[in-house]
Amino acid sequence: MPFALLSPCEYREEIRKSRFLALAAPVASAAEAQAFIATASDPGASHNCWAWKVGDQYRFSDDGEPGGTAGRPILAAIEAQDCDQVAVLVIRWYGGIQLGTGGLARAYGGAANKCLQTAERKALIARDRYRCHCLFAELPLLKPRLAELDSLLESETYDASGAELQLAVPPQRTAELQRLLADISRGRIELQLR
Incomplete structure (x- = not known):
């Protein structure tokens, strides 16, 4: 490593x-x-x-x-x-x-x-880069949990309904983060590779 x-x-x-x-x-x-x-x-x-x-x-x-x-x-x-x-x-x-x-x-x-x-x-932890869109109500549920998954919030761009997040995620934690996002958003949020 x-x-x-x-x-x-x-x-x-x-x-x-x-x-x-x-x-x-x-x-x-x-x-x-x-x-x-x-x-x-x-x-x-x-x-x-x-x-x-x-x-x-x-x-x-x-x-x-x-x-x-x-x-x-x-x-x-x-x-x-x-x-x-x-x-x-x-x-x-x-x-x-x-x-x-x-x-x-x-x-x-x-x-x-x-x-x-x-x-x-x-x-140095290898990380894959993803993006996703969260509603304002979902942001406080997601942000504190990113550190637990060794994930980094690289940037966030706000719009009328929420924020587009740019995330860096270790490959072995991607599935776990996807489950967390699905739980928070009732299956609406999906990670997209960038």
């Missing part, structure tokens, strides 16, 4: 006189990930290497380090920790001693891995 970070975190380490600072943050989109990297990067550092993953999208950068020694190991750490919706930036201040390609990969991947291990995380 994939995890997302609850809040940003960091990890510091010194390896053969080079200082490494790993920063990780939760992100919801590619644009958010790039904004985090741009904001957190240190222009005075030797290298600002990073990777991010949001769903099926991912990117990474070695920022001048030999190819495959920084960005890919950071991405591998994200995947090893089963994280999603996360950006990790590892900043290096060169200390004058060469680490070699294997040493660089271990340093960048290790810093990212240790940073993510210390992070507070929450499980």
Whole structure:
């Protein structure tokens, strides 16, 4: 089950006189990930290497380090920790001693891995998206019960008779929610995939 970070975190380490600072943050989109990297990067550092993953999208950068020694190991750490919706930036201040390609990969991947291990995380629940229309009298009967079904109310649009609801529902709870809606509305409300 994939995890997302609850809040940003960091990890510091010194390896053969080079200082490494790993920063990780939760992100919801590619644009958010790039904004985090741009904001957190240190222009005075030797290298600002990073990777991010949001769903099926991912990117990474070695920022001048030999190819495959920084960005890919950071991405591998994200995947090893089963994280999603996360950006990790590892900043290096060169200390004058060469680490070699294997040493660089271990340093960048290790810093990212240790940073993510210390992070507070929450499980990401896969949800299907549905819509339905409820009358005003039905809304107070439905809304409090959504949390019990691990379902989210993503939006509601009101009209003259009630509201069009956009719901995110775990697949294993869909039948239960459909029964609840049928009970509340005497069989009138049906979930529609969106």
